[in-house]
Amino acid sequence: MTWTTLQTAMADQGYIASGDLAMALHLSLSLGRPLLLEGAAGVGKTEVARVLAAVQDTQLIRLQCYEGLDAAQAIYEWNYQRQLLAIRAASEDGETGKAVEARIFSDEFLLERPLLKAIRQDKAPVLLIDEIDRADEEFEAYLLEILSEFQVTIPEMGTITATTRPMVILTANGTRDLSDALRRRCLYAHVPYPDLETELCILVTRYPDITDRLCAQIVGFVQVLRKQELEKKPGIAEMLDFAAALMGLGVADLTDDPAVLQATLTTLLKTHTDRDAIPTEITQRLVGKAA
Amino acid sequence: MTLVTKFAARDLGPAARVAGFMTHLRDNGLRLGVGETGIALDALTHVNAINPQDARRALKSVFTGCAEEAAQFDGLFNSFWMNGGRVKTRVTATATPSQSQNVHSSREASEEASSGTGDISAPDGGDGEVESDGEGKLIATEVTNLFKKDLRDLVRPEDIAEAEKIALRLGAALRDRRSRRRKAARKGDQIHFRKVMRQSLATGGEPFALPKRHRPDRTLRITAICDVSGSMTVYSRIFLAFLAGLMRADTRADAYLFHTRLVRITEALRDKDALRALARLSLLAEGFAGGSKIADSLNTFAGTYGRRFVDNRTVVMILSDGYDTESPDGISDALVRLKKRGCKIIWLNPLKGWDGYAPTAQAMAGALPHLDLFRAANTLGELAALETDLARL
Structure with missing residues (x-):
């Protein structure tokens, strides 16, 4: 598979990837290295993993990072309650200590978390580590070990080596600087807001029955809106919501009804200050500019 | 071709x-x-x-x-x-500034003469302070200084070593109990199940001891924004040494300079060699000791880097005297925007150390309501004395 065929395959799944992104994904697949995706919120970083899993016809395993995420949540945990019950039950049955210990530290009592799950699949899955910059530095260091060795050591069971190497995608939107070590381990692609043509393409792919005129107006308007001084610029997901809202309301032309247009801006502008910054007059001016 | x-x-x-x-x-x-x-x-x-x-x-x-x-x-x-098929790229010469018609000189415009603003007869380009009648008061200069000042003249390596110690102590003083992760601890608030299980094996499954876990303390991160405009030149030496020390002591700290523009200097200051770090900084700090646009710079910060690096675990430390070239109205807005991210804001003003200083500069007056701490600092010793204040934040 070359990077262009990958790009086409992704387009068939409804994801329009830029050349840079498709190339990075292709290399990541062929070199077996993790890929780090960075970009503003709402540009479709997470979606990349979902689509890639669909293209590869494999499972998507997702690990959502958050502050305070630790090994017990990310790799594995023993099912303590069941273990306690098992020990009690065993003493009633007169099972020997050795047998009990072997049993309560077996697969049966192991709760697999995403990272362990990802390396124990029969078919290599796509492992999405979402918003890695939200996790703590300590976790990042642990992740490095797993990403380079693809093995997990459980003291009670021994080392578990990957049966298949998952295809790893990490996403970040710059809540903090990632360590150089992590950046060096990964290939990198920056996902920007799409340009006009790409965004038109995305909208048509998602809503095939949209009229050309409305499509051009929506995308043009959102593109101009992104150039305004906003706290939170509308992403692709917001643009699609906006289009869905307009189509649901039966709007055929953005210039038709200023009141409706202003009301549908709730799908694009998500903070109070942003709403205040774009009153009806400015909306109308922007629509005029976009047309 | x-x-x-x-x-x-x-x-x-x-x-x-x-x-x-x-x-x-x-x-x-x-x-x-x-x-x-x-x-x-x-x-x-x-x-x-x-x-x-x-x-x-x-x-x-x-x-x-x-x-x-x-x-x-x-x-x-x-x-x-893809250099157009050439084997080697040539360096294009930069245009030399035009000389005044009144001045005839066979001398080539050399380094310093050619890098300043204006021309030989009027160094300020005719509209700066050189041409105007001086009033002899301390004002923020409006002219962007184009000279590249060598910061190595200003800061000595010994200062950095000392500042490093102070920065370490300051970092340690900033503690925050916010972690959601739990760690084993004797006096914890939650039972550590993993340990309970492990230890109960020794007693046939009866959990005798109940190990606990708790939320560990987390350090706050310092983000320092230093004013290096003309009016701050005297204090720059201390502050830059402090920043350099801070960067070396705390790997998570972040530093910025501003005069008429905002520049991120974190990467430059991280250089292992203290002197080379300053050399790299000198290259970045073009415009050093010129005018200052505090409101602009803080707004830029709040809109760009602030979004990425400032959160509820950040202390934003502003080192400035509050003399703004432009209208200072924006400062208050910028601080509000920053404050929304949940950070603490400290303003260290060297002038506050003066007898009878009142924050009358409009900028300072507008900023005061948003500050968590407003202190004087113009020597390394005074920075060190901040330790107790920071612990109370």
Whole structure:
């Protein structure tokens, strides 16, 4: 598979990837290295993993990072309650200590978390580590070990080596600087807001029955809106919501009804200050500019 | 005519060229190791390396690691591989500033003379302070200083070593109980199940001891924003030493300079060699000791870096005297925006140490309601004394 065929395959799944992104994904697949995706919120970083899993016809395993995420949540945990019950039950049955210990530290009592799950699949899955910059530095260091060795050591069971190497995608939107070590381990692609043509393409792919005129107006308007001084610029997901809202309301032309247009801006502008910054007059001016 | 660079005949082949490209990238500030060369060569075997676009994309994903590098990469790639078929690029000479018609000089405009604003007869370009009647008071200068000041003259390595110690102590003083992760601790608030299980094995499954866990303390991160405008020149030495020390003591700290623009200096100051760090800083700090646009700079910060690096675990430390060239109305807005991110804001004003100082500069008056701490600091000793205040934040 070359990077262009990958790009086409992704387009068939409804994801329009830029050349840079498709190339990075292709290399990541062929070199077996993790890929780090960075970009503003709402540009479709997470979606990349979902689509890639669909293209590869494999499972998507997702690990959502958050502050305070630790090994017990990310790799594995023993099912303590069941273990306690098992020990009690065993003493009633007169099972020997050795047998009990072997049993309560077996697969049966192991709760697999995403990272362990990802390396124990029969078919290599796509492992999405979402918003890695939200996790703590300590976790990042642990992740490095797993990403380079693809093995997990459980003291009670021994080392578990990957049966298949998952295809790893990490996403970040710059809540903090990632360590150089992590950046060096990964290939990198920056996902920007799409340009006009790409965004038109995305909208048509998602809503095939949209009229050309409305499509051009929506995308043009959102593109101009992104150039305004906003706290939170509308992403692709917001643009699609906006289009869905307009189509649901039966709007055929953005210039038709200023009141409706202003009301549908709730799908694009998500903070109070942003709403205040774009009153009806400015909306109308922007629509005029976009047309 | 092809745009692709023609390499010399004695060139050793593709691998050597990629290695040369690596050197080119390293010279331009990308941090790349030997490992990347290997990955790059490997990557090129998986794509159609003859096609420049494919090669560019492949190398881009391997060699870049952040948004800034990604933006820079295309230019660097073109300058090495696509320099229009020339064997070597020539350096174009910069235009020399025009000389006044009244002055006839056979002398070439040399370094200093050519880098200032204005021309020889009127150094300020006719509208600055040189031409106006002086009133003899302390004002913020409006002229952007184009001289590159060598910061090594200002800061000594000994200062940095001392500042490093102070910065370490300040960092330790900033503690926050906010972690959600729990760790084993004797006096914890939750039972540590993992340990209970482990220890109960010794007693036949009866949990005798109940180990606890708790939320550990977390350090706050310092983000320092230093004013290096003309009015602050006297204090710059201390503050820059402090910043350099801070960067070296605390790997998570972040530093910025501003005068008429805001510059991120974190990377430069992280350099292992203290003097080289200052040299790199000098290159960044073009405009040093010129005017200051505090409101503008803080707004830029709140809108760009602030969004990425400031959160509820950050202390934003502003080192400035509050004399703004522009209208100071924006300062209050900028601080409100920053404050919304949940950070603490400290303002260290060297003038506050003066007898009878009142924050009358409009900028300071507007900023005061948003500050968590407003202190004087014009020596390293006074910075060290902040320790107790920070512990109480």
